[in-house]
Amino acid sequence: MVTLPDRQAGEIPELPPMPPHASAASVLVQALPSLSPATRMGVVDAAEANMKVNANGRWADFDRNTTPYMNEPSDMTNSRLYREVIFAGPARAGKTVMLLATVSHLIVCDPGICRIVHMTENSGEQWVDEELMPMIENSPELSRRQGRGRSDRNILSKKFIGGAKVLIGAPTKNFLSGNTTRVVLFTDIDRMALNIGKEGSPFAMGAKRTETLGSRGMTVAEASPGHVITDPGWRAKTPHEAPPCAGILDLYNGGTRGRWYWDCPECGEAFEPRFERLRYDKTLSPAEAGAAAYMLCPHHGCVIEHSQKIALNRAGYWLHETPEGGLARLDSGDVLKSDRVSYHLNGAAASFASWARLVSKYETALQSYKNGGDESPLQVTINTDQGMPYLPRAMSDEGALTVEGLRALCQPLAQKIAPEWARFLIASVDVQAHYFEVQITAFGLDGRRAIIDRYPIKDAPESAPGAAGRLLEPHTYIEDWDALLPILETVYPVQGQDYGLRVMALACDFHGKPGVSDRATAFWQKRRKLGEVSKWFFVRGHGGFKVEGRQWYRAPLRASDGKPARDIKLLNIATDKHKDTTFASLSRPDGGAGALILGQWMSDDQLKEFTAEMRSDKGWVRRPNMPRNESIDLSGYAQALAEHKGLLKLDPSNPRPWALGGLENTYAVAIADPSRGEAPQIATVARIDPVEQKRKSPRRIAYLD
Numbered sequence: 001m002v003t004l005p006d007r008q009a010g011e012i013p014e015l016p017p018m019p020p021h022a023s024a025a026s027v028l029v030q031a032l033p034s035l036s037p038a039t040r041m042g043v044v045d046a047a048e049a050n051m052k053v054n055a056n057g058r059w060a061d062f063d064r065n066t067t068p069y070m071n072e073p074s075d076m077t078n079s080r081l082y083r084e085v086i087f088a089g090p091a092r093a094g095k096t097v098m099l100l101a102t103v104s105h106l107i108v109c110d111p112g113i114c115r116i117v118h119m120t121e122n123s124g125e126q127w128v129d130e131e132l133m134p135m136i137e138n139s140p141e142l143s144r145r146q147g148r149g150r151s152d153r154n155i156l157s158k159k160f161i162g163g164a165k166v167l168i169g170a171p172t173k174n175f176l177s178g179n180t181t182r183v184v185l186f187t188d189i190d191r192m193a194l195n196i197g198k199e200g201s202p203f204a205m206g207a208k209r210t211e212t213l214g215s216r217g218m219t220v221a222e223a224s225p226g227h228v229i230t231d232p233g234w235r236a237k238t239p240h241e242a243p244p245c246a247g248i249l250d251l252y253n254g255g256t257r258g259r260w261y262w263d264c265p266e267c268g269e270a271f272e273p274r275f276e277r278l279r280y281d282k283t284l285s286p287a288e289a290g291a292a293a294y295m296l297c298p299h300h301g302c303v304i305e306h307s308q309k310i311a312l313n314r315a316g317y318w319l320h321e322t323p324e325g326g327l328a329r330l331d332s333g334d335v336l337k338s339d340r341v342s343y344h345l346n347g348a349a350a351s352f353a354s355w356a357r358l359v360s361k362y363e364t365a366l367q368s369y370k371n372g373g374d375e376s377p378l379q380v381t382i383n384t385d386q387g388m389p390y391l392p393r394a395m396s397d398e399g400a401l402t403v404e405g406l407r408a409l410c411q412p413l414a415q416k417i418a419p420e421w422a423r424f425l426i427a428s429v430d431v432q433a434h435y436f437e438v439q440i441t442a443f444g445l446d447g448r449r450a451i452i453d454r455y456p457i458k459d460a461p462e463s464a465p466g467a468a469g470r471l472l473e474p475h476t477y478i479e480d481w482d483a484l485l486p487i488l489e490t491v492y493p494v495q496g497q498d499y500g501l502r503v504m505a506l507a508c509d510f511h512g513k514p515g516v517s518d519r520a521t522a523f524w525q526k527r528r529k530l531g532e533v534s535k536w537f538f539v540r541g542h543g544g545f546k547v548e549g550r551q552w553y554r555a556p557l558r559a560s561d562g563k564p565a566r567d568i569k570l571l572n573i574a575t576d577k578h579k580d581t582t583f584a585s586l587s588r589p590d591g592g593a594g595a596l597i598l599g600q601w602m603s604d605d606q607l608k609e610f611t612a613e614m615r616s617d618k619g620w621v622r623r624p625n626m627p628r629n630e631s632i633d634l635s636g637y638a639q640a641l642a643e644h645k646g647l648l649k650l651d652p653s654n655p656r657p658w659a660l661g662g663l664e665n666t667y668a669v670a671i672a673d674p675s676r677g678e679a680p681q682i683a684t685v686a687r688i689d690p691v692e693q694k695r696k697s698p699r700r701i702a703y704l705d
Helices: 024-035 043-050 068-076 095-108 121-137 140-144 202-216 248-253 286-291 306-314 355-372 376-385 403-409 478-489 516-529 575-586 604-611 630-645 690-695
Strands: 052-055 058-061 084-088 113-117 157-159 165-169 183-187 218-223 258-263 294-296 317-321 340-344 424-431 436-443 449-457 490-493 499-509 536-542 551-554 570-574 613-615 620-622 668-670 683-685 701-703
Touching (some): 043 068, 043 095, 052 121, 095 218, 121 140, 218 248, 258 306, 424 478, 436 490, 516 536, 536 630, 551 630, 604 630
Parallel strands (some): 536 570
Antiparallel strands (some): 258 317, 424 436, 436 449
16 A cells, blocks of 8 residues: 655645556466366376375375375376276275375366365364365475465365365265366265265265266265174175175275285285284283284285285285176276276275284274173274274174073073172163063172163052052152162172172163153152262163263253253263173173173063164164063163263272172171071161151161061
8 A cells, every 4th residue: 555645735746656567477477377288197196296295294205105005096086087986994094195196186287176075164174274285385386386365275265376276165065066076085985974965975966066077077085984784694796895884885886896915925826915814812912912913825824924014015906806706907908897996995904004003902992892892992993993894793693682592691590689799789770651660780890790680660659649549650640759769778688698789879761751751850859858869860861873972970951051951960871882782791601791691580571672672873773573672771771870880990909889899888788687597588678768767777677588
């Protein structure tokens, strides 16, 4: 801006000289690159010439030998023979560098419009800040081509000299509709919704944006598998067919189906390096087992050490399926006829994944699953470290529950007797229209548990209105909830001991017929006034495997203003995760740590309830013609409450007071009656008024005949 000097009226000022006219030459210099023909250079060659990569904090030239298995897929993103490129593989295998190399080639060699689709707009912004812009700014040729205008450098829109434009967004209807784009890149597509705005998959919508450009258009997707196998009985019909599951592997199966191969350094035979071909001593700790892991050639049993992986990868190659069921290299012209070239890399070949680390993480997750029944860590390491799809145990043929199989697992435990290893008891209650269904579960220090009692409560308490002539109605009468009070007063003998255990805490379903939640809230408020909230918990379930955490204790919130909706704190649980735990615990025939042990006293109907649901990709669903599933729900409630109390944090060498063995246990009660010469038997605390109960000793025992 030019500032004019002050002057008197009528005085002619001396004005500063006007700035020079813009040079047409400078404008032309910026415009001419857009008229240049495309440079005939492959994506990998262009990356080596123009692109820098972050190598452990140091910006270095792109090196095709770092992740050799990414060279062919990267070059195919600029192919005129294919219109789609699919790459499935483990995390940190170099998939992101393939996308960056594609962008680099588009900026320098063949300018056009590119859309990069991320899981969310926030993750897209983070990727721009941490991956895209640092790469551009540290690559001189790419940095020189950045547009200089303010609108050229928006966080989600980048323009470059020569006509290249890069747009970054989320998989939304608006971002994937209405615009012709030459290149669409999907990153981590398996973490996106399978259907966008009820108009189809994100990949299908993205591919539409390139359709009118013919062979000039390209749609690329990469991801680690994130969806479970949908058919447990599947058997591969072709050499490289992937199991049936949604997402990236479904896209892969629709292409040429390429896999990465090595030639054995001893026998020279070609084979695919896979995690299941690693050998190690499973009796060692995960870290020790991983450190000694090696691979066996499937042809002649040749031993291949991890130190040979770099050389084998540099000499490795992709083989794709042929129409006759054979395998061939892509440039042979014999591969499956398709507009889509597809690749699937096993984590054992990934450059940045050591076999020691792969084995250690897998064995650690497997041990966690066996002990606690949580499949999440196991699925994560198989998906992201091995690059493979996951088949939940509950969906496998050998893992399917049957009444006959459960009956065979039942142990000779007496009903109403806690095993000698039991340290505390949890009661769980399911609310039905006219009764409470009660289950008592005994827990040990190592997470094993046994169902020791199961019964319904159908009669209303004598003090409830009209109790003599009706069934229990927990949705109508607050007084009917007092029928639960004796549960915490019951003492269960411990096998072989002269003491029994009272129930430490109770978990009850918060939902049911209209009115149940209101009556449950009022009942809980009474317990709070008596200082008993540490024993009474009401459960709200949350379905799906994407729920964060396993259980959390808090008041319910209103969605509108965030204020408490009810004056009660609820034990919120991830129901599907706990159902995974229940299923896994039932699958331990040895009855060891983490097992759920069933007694022979249980009826077939109670066992059948464990088979009432099946696991799907989104959660557990009811099987047809299976009306009851109380055994699953009650076991899940018990496990969730035990974990909330601290089950998974117990130190066997220094247990909490409620997990001690013997009469020092907070909930232990001496039950032998030497004067009568009788063995220990079930006893109940004498019923007294709740107010009086706070003042009197809780150890008054009345024996049952």
